[in-house]
Amino acid sequence: MNHEITASLSTTLDSEQTSAMHEMYRHLHANPELSMQEHRTAAYISQQLDALGIENFACGGTGVVGIQRNGEGPVIGFRADTDGLPIAEDTGADYASSVRGTLADGTEVPVMHGCGHDTHVTAALTSAALLSEQTDAWSGTIVWIFQPGEETSAGARAMLDDGLWDKAPRPEVILGQHVFPFAAGSIGITSGPAMAMADSLKVTLRGKQSHGSMPQDSIDPILLGAHTITRLQGLVSRELHPQTPAVVTCGTFHAGLKENIIPDHAEFTLNIRTLDDSARSKILSGVKRIVEAEAAASNAPIPEIVKLNSFPKLHNDPEHTERIKQALTAELGADQVAELPPAMGSEDFGALGDEIAVPYVYWFFGGFLPRTGDFPVNHSPYFLPDYEPTLATGVRAATAGIGHYLAR
Numbered sequence: 001m002n003h004e005i006t007a008s009l010s011t012t013l014d015s016e017q018t019s020a021m022h023e024m025y026r027h028l029h030a031n032p033e034l035s036m037q038e039h040r041t042a043a044y045i046s047q048q049l050d051a052l053g054i055e056n057f058a059c060g061g062t063g064v065v066g067i068q069r070n071g072e073g074p075v076i077g078f079r080a081d082t083d084g085l086p087i088a089e090d091t092g093a094d095y096a097s098s099v100r101g102t103l104a105d106g107t108e109v110p111v112m113h114g115c116g117h118d119t120h121v122t123a124a125l126t127s128a129a130l131l132s133e134q135t136d137a138w139s140g141t142i143v144w145i146f147q148p149g150e151e152t153s154a155g156a157r158a159m160l161d162d163g164l165w166d167k168a169p170r171p172e173v174i175l176g177q178h179v180f181p182f183a184a185g186s187i188g189i190t191s192g193p194a195m196a197m198a199d200s201l202k203v204t205l206r207g208k209q210s211h212g213s214m215p216q217d218s219i220d221p222i223l224l225g226a227h228t229i230t231r232l233q234g235l236v237s238r239e240l241h242p243q244t245p246a247v248v249t250c251g252t253f254h255a256g257l258k259e260n261i262i263p264d265h266a267e268f269t270l271n272i273r274t275l276d277d278s279a280r281s282k283i284l285s286g287v288k289r290i291v292e293a294e295a296a297a298s299n300a301p302i303p304e305i306v307k308l309n310s311f312p313k314l315h316n317d318p319e320h321t322e323r324i325k326q327a328l329t330a331e332l333g334a335d336q337v338a339e340l341p342p343a344m345g346s347e348d349f350g351a352l353g354d355e356i357a358v359p360y361v362y363w364f365f366g367g368f369l370p371r372t373g374d375f376p377v378n379h380s381p382y383f384l385p386d387y388e389p390t391l392a393t394g395v396r397a398a399t400a401g402i403g404h405y406l407a408r
Contacts, residue, residue, distance in 0.1 A: 064144075196345065
C-alpha cells in the first residue's frame with residue numbers, strides 16, 4: 001500500500017468541473033430536506049452516481065451508498081451527511097431555500113441547509129467524479145456513504161440497522177469532514193476525542209393544581225422546576241473535575257396556561273455533552289438523582305425522565321489522524337492545517353466505524369472569506385459558506401485523504 005500522495009493523482013478542478021460543482025451546490029442548497037425525509041436528495045445523489053458509472057443502493061431509508069471499484073487495493077469509506085434543518089433562511093442569496101417541510105409531530109416549518117451538509121454532498125460527489133476520471137492513478141474501492149438524519153442522530157443507526165456493512169465492503173478506515181465557521185481554504189483536525197457525546201432528555205414534573213391565591217393547596221411544579229434546573233448546574237461545577245469538559249443545558253421549559261393558576265405539571269428538556277464515558281455516566285446518574293430528590297423535597301410524585309436522542313462518541317484514531325494530517329498538509333500546505341481542541345458539538349459519524357471496530361478520522365474545513373465581524377455559525381439563518389475556496393478545499397481534502405490510501 002502506498003502511503004504517500006503521488007503527483008499522478010490530481011486534486012485540481014478545471015473550469016468546467018468547477019462550474020458543474022457550483023451548479024450542484026446551488027441546487028442542493030435551494031432544495032434541503034428534513035432529517036430522514038431526504039427523498040429528493042437521495043434520488044439526486046443516486047442519479048449523479050449513476051452518471052459516473054458508480055454502483056449504488058439505498059440504505060437506511062433515505063441514505064445512499066456508492067461503491068466505486070477500481071481494481072485491487074484497500075477499501076476506504078467516506079461519509080457525507082445530507083439533511084437540512086428547520087430554519088428560515090435569511091442569507092439573501094439568489095439560490096436561498098424557500099422550502100417548507102413537516103416535522104415528525106406534524107408542525108410545518110421552513111427548511112434550510114443551515115449546517116453546510118450541501119457542501120459535504122457536493123464535495124463528495126465532485127471528488128468521486130474527479131477520481132472516476134483518473135482510474136490509472138489509484139487502485140482499490142471507495143465506499144461513499146451519503147447519510148441521512150445526522151441532525152437527529154437517527155441516520156447512522158438507520159443505515160447500520162439496514163445492514164450497511166453486510167451490503168458494502170468492509171473498509172479499513174472511514175473518513176469524513178464538515179464545513180465550519182473559520183477561514184476558507186484551511187483545515188482543522190483533532191486526534192483522539194474530537195466531538196462530544198450528547199444525550200437529550202425530557203423531564204415531566206407532576207404537581208397539584210390550585211388557584212394562584214391559594215399556594216398552600218398546591219404542589220407547584222414551576223417552583224420545583226426552577227430549583228431542579230438550578231441544582232442540575234452543580235453537576236458540572238461541583239461534581240466533575242474542573243478540567244473535565246461537560247455541558248448541561250436546559251433548552252426548553254413549559255408550564256401553565258394563566259398567571260393566576262398554579263399548574264399541575266411542567267416539562268423541561270436537557271441537553272448533556274461529555275467527552276468520556278465516565279463523565280457521561282456520572283452526569284446522567286446525577287440528573288436522575290437530583291430530579292427525584294427535588295421532587296421529594298417538594299412532596300411531588302416521582303418525575304418522568306424520557307430519552308429523546310443520543311449521539312455517540314467521535315474518537316479519531318491517533319495513527320490514522322496523523323497520516324491524514326500529513327496528507328492534508330502535503331495537499332494544502334502546513335500553514336493551512338491546524339490542530340483543534342475537542343469540540344463540544346456532536347456527530348453520529350463515529351457509530352459507522354465503532355459498529356465494526358474500524359478506525360475513522362473526521363476533520364473540519366473552513367467556509368468563509370475574511371470579513372468584518374464574526375463568521376456566521378452553523379445552525380444560523382445566515383450560514384452560507386463562500387463558494388471558493390470552500391468547495392475546492394472540501395474536494396481537495398476528500399481526494400487527498402482517500403488518495404493517501406489508494407494512490408498508486
